Amino acid sequence: MTALEGAIDCDVHCAPASFEDLAPYLSDFWLDYISDAAIRLTGNALQYPPGAPTTASEAARSSEGVPTPSTYEALRDAVLERARPRFAILNCMTMYESHRNSHYAAALARAVNDWLAATMLDRDDRLRASIVVSGIDVQGAVAEIERLAHDRRFVQILLAIRGDLAAGHPHYRPLYEAAASAELPVVLHAWGRTGYAPTPTGLTTTYLADYASNRQIVQAHLVSLVCEGLFESVPTLRIVFAECGFAWLPALLWRFDKDWKSLWREAPWVKERPSDYVKRHMRATTAPAQLPDDPRQVRELVDMIGAEWLVYSSDYPHDHGDQTDILLSALSTEERVAVLTGNAESLYGLAA
Amino acid sequence: MADAATLEPDVVESDRAVALVDCDIHPLMTPEMIAERLSPKWRRYYEQFGFRMPTLQHLYPRARGGGLRLDAWPDKPGLIPGSDPELMRRQHLDEYGIDFCVLIPFPVVDCYELPEFAADLCRASNDWIWEEWIESDARILSGFAVPHEYPDLALREFELRAQDPRWCQLNMPSHPQEPLGSRKYWPLYQAAADRGIPVGFHASGYVNHRGAGSPGYYLEEHVLLSAAVANQVQSLVLEGVFEAIPNLKVVMVEAGVAWATSLAWSLDAAWSQLRDSAPYLRRRPSEYMHDHVWFTSQPVEEPDDPEHFLQVLEHGNLLDRVMFATDYPHWDFDSPKMALPRVFSLEQRANIMAGNACRLYGLPGRVEAMQ
Numbered sequence: 001m002t003a004l005e006g007a008i009d010c011d012v013h014c015a016p017a018s019f020e021d022l023a024p025y026l027s028d029f030w031l032d033y034i035s036d037a038a039i040r041l042t043g044n045a046l047q048y049p050p051g052a053p054t055t056a057s058e059a060a061r062s063s064e065g066v067p068t069p070s071t072y073e074a075l076r077d078a079v080l081e082r083a084r085p086r087f088a089i090l091n092c093m094t095m096y097e098s099h100r101n102s103h104y105a106a107a108l109a110r111a112v113n114d115w116l117a118a119t120m121l122d123r124d125d126r127l128r129a130s131i132v133v134s135g136i137d138v139q140g141a142v143a144e145i146e147r148l149a150h151d152r153r154f155v156q157i158l159l160a161i162r163g164d165l166a167a168g169h170p171h172y173r174p175l176y177e178a179a180a181s182a183e184l185p186v187v188l189h190a191w192g193r194t195g196y197a198p199t200p201t202g203l204t205t206t207y208l209a210d211y212a213s214n215r216q217i218v219q220a221h222l223v224s225l226v227c228e229g230l231f232e233s234v235p236t237l238r239i240v241f242a243e244c245g246f247a248w249l250p251a252l253l254w255r256f257d258k259d260w261k262s263l264w265r266e267a268p269w270v271k272e273r274p275s276d277y278v279k280r281h282m283r284a285t286t287a288p289a290q291l292p293d294d295p296r297q298v299r300e301l302v303d304m305i306g307a308e309w310l311v312y313s314s315d316y317p318h319d320h321g322d323q324t325d326i327l328l329s330a331l332s333t334e335e336r337v338a339v340l341t342g343n344a345e346s347l348y349g350l351a352a
Numbered sequence: 353m354a355d356a357a358t359l360e361p362d363v364v365e366s367d368r369a370v371a372l373v374d375c376d377i378h379p380l381m382t383p384e385m386i387a388e389r390l391s392p393k394w395r396r397y398y399e400q401f402g403f404r405m406p407t408l409q410h411l412y413p414r415a416r417g418g419g420l421r422l423d424a425w426p427d428k429p430g431l432i433p434g435s436d437p438e439l440m441r442r443q444h445l446d447e448y449g450i451d452f453c454v455l456i457p458f459p460v461v462d463c464y465e466l467p468e469f470a471a472d473l474c475r476a477s478n479d480w481i482w483e484e485w486i487e488s489d490a491r492i493l494s495g496f497a498v499p500h501e502y503p504d505l506a507l508r509e510f511e512l513r514a515q516d517p518r519w520c521q522l523n524m525p526s527h528p529q530e531p532l533g534s535r536k537y538w539p540l541y542q543a544a545a546d547r548g549i550p551v552g553f554h555a556s557g558y559v560n561h562r563g564a565g566s567p568g569y570y571l572e573e574h575v576l577l578s579a580a581v582a583n584q585v586q587s588l589v590l591e592g593v594f595e596a597i598p599n600l601k602v603v604m605v606e607a608g609v610a611w612a613t614s615l616a617w618s619l620d621a622a623w624s625q626l627r628d629s630a631p632y633l634r635r636r637p638s639e640y641m642h643d644h645v646w647f648t649s650q651p652v653e654e655p656d657d658p659e660h661f662l663q664v665l666e667h668g669n670l671l672d673r674v675m676f677a678t679d680y681p682h683w684d685f686d687s688p689k690m691a692l693p694r695v696f697s698l699e700q701r702a703n704i705m706a707g708n709a710c711r712l713y714g715l716p717g718r719v720e721a722m723q
Contacts, residue, residue, distance in 0.1 A: 052629070053625045161563070161564065162564070167565075169565060169568065196563055199562065199563070199583040199584075199587070200559045200562060200580045200583060201527055201584070202562070204590075206629045207629040208590055208629040209587065211626065212586055212590075212622050213563065216582055216583050218564075220563075220572075220579065223572050223575050223576055224565075224568065227568060228568060248615075250610070250664070251613070252575070252579075254653035254661075255608055255653050258651065259571055259684075262415075263569075266415045267569050267571055288618075288621060288622075289621070291621065292620075292667060300660075300667070301667070304660050304663075321621060321625050
């Protein structure tokens, strides 16, 4: 793992172990609501089944009972002292599971952010985090961004890809405007609503199909963000796709650019070729990489995508196999530096 | 696409009997034609209530000319693009020297209706195709419609049609009521496999944009058809359809092709970690994809560097699985003269333009044997 020492790890997971961890940050009203309804944190178990090989590596399992770190010490021992990243960006997915109540979602988001700051960020200069917000209550999300924007340890806004609306929908515009004026990227992370079928024909019968569907869903968000003209109306907006792969990008853009040439009149606010916006405003994390075995093919794929589009992530504690090694060994020295640190430095304003 | 260098068609080996096969042409019945051919009971029903299945206009307004080529309107009252076989022959088969074509008739490829109405609609559509199209021209082959949501009724229509070699494919929408891997549809797949014809899944149906919300523009919807069809290839592979029906061949029609490469990579990568989650598979997902899945080319992806298109087909082992298609008479027609980039060897090009389709559909032998 020493090869990755000093990297900026753009997707590391932690989560409160139970509502007890969040209790100090929730009002009595919401604590009663949670206990009356017997809501509990499942660890996003449908999305990360506890026994599934992708949910945690063997190493992560043996370090503590629950694979996703819920204490600073667990996170430090598993990530900071082992891989020794320069920075690790924490994405806490706890609240993206099943809520529909916009008031509850806003309260939970605020509690998770306060928990992140007190439990993790206050303990170590190497830690950064994404601001958790609710996509249902956009006004609440804007308020939460404004509440935390002064704290530069929060380096982006976190949304999940499985939600009610395509990411470019006008519903979200105030959120993007708030993110852009706080100079924070928005990360769209794999998974999200558990009750939401991931495919056009409904639920999947296998976890593998559910897991693999994230790469299809994220493409819809990319296309939506461009078609709604967000990068014209919010020109400093930056978007990151996390844990959704990236090998799908070239074929999607070839099709998107071709269709735009014929159909641009339908969305005249899209003034440049779609691929220009995507290359300038968007980035993707490296895990899961979903690459072929043949190094020559990996190299040709990287040439199609451009190494500047990728930011390194371990996705700890999830285990997608040895795909990151395959990617890194296909890169030139310069590209490795860019993917491991340089691209994230520019994206998040993290000084060298 | 249309730079000067591509305007001349490539020279294709002249000793090839079949040089150009178009695997996606759409006849379109007018409402009057449908009504005329329905049985009296269902004609009355249709005239009162129409279809429950959403037509293209209901799914998303097509941005240009209703989705139809402006020059494909017949000069005859009451006809619409795709409803006049004579115009199609003159404007398309003759114009481009197409040796054979495979029809995907509309609108009855999607069929979500009462069971007997669905069956009568499919019969009516298939009768129309047989009498007006297939019998009129030896170059025309077609897929046939079946009431796919009712496999017992569908098998009756299947038996009626699959006898004749000019019906070369069982047509289904890419997005019927259940995922394509659902066991509900296996009897249809089994019947097609036993008869040695492929199942053609045309990119259509009710594409319910779950997980990411609905698109706001046709531009979005159209771009995302490839991801929607990727989900269905994923379903066919992971549900073990190709393990259960090892002689099944399927064609993904009108979804492009370049996306299939990264789909295969992602499924292989996921399977290497999660193989216990898909207990019906005994091989890597990409192996099932290559052995069982064909793709029509249109709308063909167009990278800035055409070499990238060749690379992606090589990466995905797709050079023997892509079959040229135009999508006549729709707006995003790919021209046989211009659509393919000039990066292929003569042999590769010949396979894409005709050879792969000849092997899949048994051409020209399928037709000659009949004559």
